[in-house]
Amino acid sequence: MTTIGRCWMMAFGLTLMTAACGSSDAPDIPVGENPTFIKRRPTPVTEFTPVKLEATVDDLIAELNEHTNKPMHAEIVLKVVTGFFAPVATAANRAMGELGMTGNVVGSLEEPGDQQEAVDLQNKQIEQTVAGGAEAIGLAPFGDGNGPAIDAAVAKGIHVVTLDADVEASKRSMYVGTLSGAAGKTAGETLLPILRPPPGTVIIHGNVNPVWATGLERTQGAQDVFEKAGYKTVVSQITLTEEGDGDDATSMKTLIETEDPPVVGMIGMFNESYRCAMAVEDAGRTDIPIVAFDFDPKTVNYMRKGLINATHTQRQYYEGYLVPYILYGIENIGLDETKKILAPLMADELRVDTGIDVVTVDKLDAYNDFLYALGVSQ
CATH class of the missing domain: 3.40.50.2300 (Response regulator)
Structure with a gap:
């Protein structure tokens, strides 16, 4: 041993x-x-x-x-x-x-x-x-x-x-x-109160591929929240490669520019959530509220810039x-x-x-302090 x-x-x-x-x-x-x-x-x-x-x-x-x-x-x-x-x-x-x-x-x-x-x-x-x-x-x-x-x-x-x-x-x-479905629901409920009333479209940077069952469950958990509240949802499929930053941001920029009714909010379901912020910057629509998932350093940076309102950490x-x-x-x-x-x-x-954990912009430093006290970073 x-x-x-x-x-x-x-x-x-x-x-x-x-x-x-x-x-x-x-x-x-x-x-x-x-x-x-x-x-x-x-x-x-x-x-x-x-x-x-x-x-x-x-x-x-x-x-x-x-x-x-x-x-x-x-x-x-x-x-x-x-x-x-x-x-x-x-x-x-x-x-x-x-x-x-x-x-x-x-x-x-x-x-x-x-x-x-x-x-x-x-x-x-x-x-x-x-x-x-x-x-x-x-x-x-x-x-x-x-x-x-x-x-x-x-x-x-x-x-x-x-x-x-x-x-x-x-x-x-x-x-x-x-639990993916419950986590998606929680993330949706974080974004919902800061959306303007429907009609409107919510872009979900998520997964529709049934092969990735947990990714699909998390995406659908959020989707259900918005659709029950009267919003249209569009899922922008995440790209799980290094090229995904540019590909996903471009795809979501196109949706921002073309969706009817207009896009009123965005939500990222995975570690690459920061791509939502890249898309609103590229489209010149930094007024669109965004919530994210996980604690990637790029996500944190966009939160500090005021482009992501909150994130959800496992x-x-x-x-x-x-x-x-x-x-x-x-x-x-x-x-x-x-x-x-x-x-x-x-x-x-x-x-x-x-x-x-739901981490809002004003709680970033407090959350980092908690992780530091545990002896870890995320």
């Missing part, structure tokens, strides 16, 4: 995988106390602290501390350990340290290129994790292509919890992360922090008991909703 905090590097083909290193947060247990006693790192209390989520984690720890828990080896397998997933890696490492787990937080250093190659690579990683003696796996999957590898691990008695994205058809124990830190605790709970007090304690966060029998 490897110990938490060790850098683990391996290569499959040309893709380099690495652990997120450094777990200095393991608690110091006084001599004579229960060696499995769990002591959390204190969480900063701010207006952005998710109170219900924090209380639920404390309840889980209280129950676990009633038991003498056995040591555990787990692996957290991410798509990447940089960018969007950097807070996930930091938090997972922190939680594993608090729990005294052995294992690694593993992911690529670079965004994957070919999707199928990325899926195949991650499946090999899962297989190697199983062969290495892991008792549980936290997985940020690429999609349904990871299903057979998940099921093979489960068949060997290994619990798998997915995060960030789900593989619903698999035998995974639980999903932890943002709680990546808490996704990464929760998963080791859930795996530890399943191993030591059982799946059903763990689910009972997690009930305040569960949308249904299998999904834990970490929620989203």
Whole structure:
């Protein structure tokens, strides 16, 4: 077994995988106390602290501390350990340290290129994790292509919890992360009050491709809000390539100039939301209100320029922090008991909703301070 905090590097083909290193947060247990006693790192209390989520984690720890828990080896397998997933890696490492787990937080250093190659690579990683003696796996999957590898691990008695994205058809124990439909609805409800009354068109920078189910759900969640309020909606399909900045901005500029009734608002559903602001600049229509998704630096810059009114951030830190605790709970007090304690966060029998944060322009600095206090950036 490897110990938490060790850098683990391996290569499959040309893709380099690495652990997120450094777990200095393991608690110091006084001599004579229960060696499995769990002591959390204190969480900063701010207006952005998710109170219900924090209380639920404390309840889980209280129950676990009633038991003498056995040591555990787990692996957290991410798509990447940089960018969007950097807070996930930091938090997972922190939680594993608090729990005294052995294992690694593993992911690529670079965004994957070919999707199928990325899926195949991650499946090999899962297989190697199983062969290495892991008792549980936290997985940020690429999609349904990871299903057979998940099921093979489960068949060997290994619990798998997915995060960030789900593989619903698999035998995974639980999903932890943002619920796309609800997140889209929340984002729509942020924009709705600042729109002028209908008639009018709302441009949604989103996804209409059913292959990307969660992207479609988030887009439709927002779409329903506007259409029920009497607005026409037009979805401008996101381009998930480096060329997307120019392509998407041009497409949305054309919609701004041609739609009837006129465009009265725009909403971005993904990390590339800043392209909405690029479009209004190009069209000379910086009066159009925009709300965004995620906390990309370009989005933040456009917020500071006054072109984006608010953004909606996923709680990546808490996704990464929760998963080791859930795996530890399943191993030591059982799946059903763990689910009972997690009930305040569960949308249904299998999904834990970490929620989203609504960050308005006037709260940017406060939100950055909260992330800094957690020791992460998004």
